[in-house]
Amino acid sequence: MAKRVTIVGPAHPLRGGGMATFNERLAYAFQEAGCEVEIVTFSLQYPSFLFPGKSQYTSEPAPPGLSIKVLINSVNPLSWWRTGWYIKKQKPDLVVFRYWLPFMGPALGTIARIIRRNKYSRLLAITDNVVPHEKRPGDVPFTRYFLASCHGFVTMSRSVQQDLERFEPAKPSEYLPHPLYDNFGEAETKAAACTALGLDPTYNYLLFFGFIRAYKGLDLLLQAMADPQVQELQNLKLIVAGEFYEDASPYLQRIKELQLQDKLILRTEFIPNAEVRHYFCAADLVVQPYKHATQSGVTQVAYHFNKPMVVTRVGGLSELVPDREVGYVVEPQPQAIAAAIQQFYTSGQAAILSENITKYKKRFSWDRFVKAIWELAEKVKV
Numbered sequence: 041m042a043k044r045v046t047i048v049g050p051a052h053p054l055r056g057g058g059m060a061t062f063n064e065r066l067a068y069a070f071q072e073a074g075c076e077v078e079i080v081t082f083s084l085q086y087p088s089f090l091f092p093g094k095s096q097y098t099s100e101p102a103p104p105g106l107s108i109k110v111l112i113n114s115v116n117p118l119s120w121w122r123t124g125w126y127i128k129k130q131k132p133d134l135v136v137f138r139y140w141l142p143f144m145g146p147a148l149g150t151i152a153r154i155i156r157r158n159k160y161s162r163l164l165a166i167t168d169n170v171v172p173h174e175k176r177p178g179d180v181p182f183t184r185y186f187l188a189s190c191h192g193f194v195t196m197s198r199s200v201q202q203d204l205e206r207f208e209p210a211k212p213s214e215y216l217p218h219p220l221y222d223n224f225g226e227a228e229t230k231a232a233a234c235t236a237l238g239l240d241p242t243y244n245y246l247l248f249f250g251f252i253r254a255y256k257g258l259d260l261l262l263q264a265m266a267d268p269q270v271q272e273l274q275n276l277k278l279i280v281a282g283e284f285y286e287d288a289s290p291y292l293q294r295i296k297e298l299q300l301q302d303k304l305i306l307r308t309e310f311i312p313n314a315e316v317r318h319y320f321c322a323a324d325l326v327v328q329p330y331k332h333a334t335q336s337g338v339t340q341v342a343y344h345f346n347k348p349m350v351v352t353r354v355g356g357l358s359e360l361v362p363d364r365e366v367g368y369v370v371e372p373q374p375q376a377i378a379a380a381i382q383q384f385y386t387s388g389q390a391a392i393l394s395e396n397i398t399k400y401k402k403r404f405s406w407d408r409f410v411k412a413i414w415e416l417a418e419k420v421k422v
Contacts, residue, residue: 049138051081058337069406078107124154140168145182152189170203191420197356212419221341224316233321247323257329266298267378279305320345343401348393350380
């Protein structure tokens with residue numbers, strides 16, 4: 041009899057960025073392993089006054105072949121009870137929660153406590169963050185409430201595992217690197233990608249990809265673009281692809297002050313999944329100038345498309361990007377970022393870095409990830 045798995049977290053019709061994409065890809069991976077899978081997601085993820093983007097919902101079609109049930113309202117306790125009882129009665133062998141923000145602690149923690157009453161389902165949490173990037177009142181008690189409701193944990197960076205051990209040192213946990221995002225289609229030529237985006241293929245392009253928030257360090261990258269080491273490079277532009285999740289004015293003002301208008305391609309809206317490959321295939325180098333981080337799905341998209349990276353030495357980023365082998369690991373400082381960009385374009389190592397990526401990325405398979413989750417589930421006590 042096939043094992044039954046319930047994934048609790050963002051999924052269609054929520055946009056959710058990398059979170060929804062990950063959960064849907066994880067569901068496919070469990071299906072490929074012979075499991076029956078259902079995703080239970082949110083009818084309302086954030087109250088409108090807390091949501092930093094333009095819309096929480098996608099206009100893209102639902103992922104084919106997945107069962108997605110829309111149940112959870114993050115601010116309505118009645119929906120938490122209904123969701124908990126629904127999953128409890130289903131008696132899945134495994135429930136995988138996605139935890140990334142203390143705000144979700146009360147809802148997800150209540151749901152988990154109700155499910156546990158069936159004394160059958162194993163409850164694991166993939167904890168993207170334990171200590172959040174942007175601190176708010178209630179973070180610690182909300183996180184503690186959720187973590188106490190789970191049997192075990194998966195972390196995708198060692199820094200998060202260290203944070204987790206401060207809350208739940210006795211429960212089983214496993215560090216599993218973020219698998220590849222291989223669901224954005226096959227690679228295409230730079231010329232084809234540039235045509236799709238309306239860009240000039242004779243230019244060299246850097247890529248900053250994803251929601252724009254303070255901790256992701258776009259301001260550092262803008263400063264690096266104005267550094268003489270980068271300014272002397274010919275025909276180079278930076279593509280900024282992603283929606284502002286905070287006030288755009290300081291960034292636009294900084295671009296003006298640094299006189300970078302002609303050096304930037306601003307596509308600061310939500311990027312649909314169908315367009316992701318165009319941005320990565322148009323780029324020569326993906327830059328993640330984060331000021332602090334846990335892990336980043338952008339890394340695994342870059343791996344899928346064999347794109348070298350510049351990442352900063354924060355959180356778990358450097359764990360996945362061996363320095364000088366598949367990219368560059370630098371301090372989160374504009375001059376260091378600029379030096380790495382300059383070296384990439386002048387060292388003649390681009391082809392070697394891409395070749396190394398094709399070998400290194402094999403360790404980030406979804407089947408390996410799912411197998412490790414089941415091995416962890418076997419260790420927990422219900």
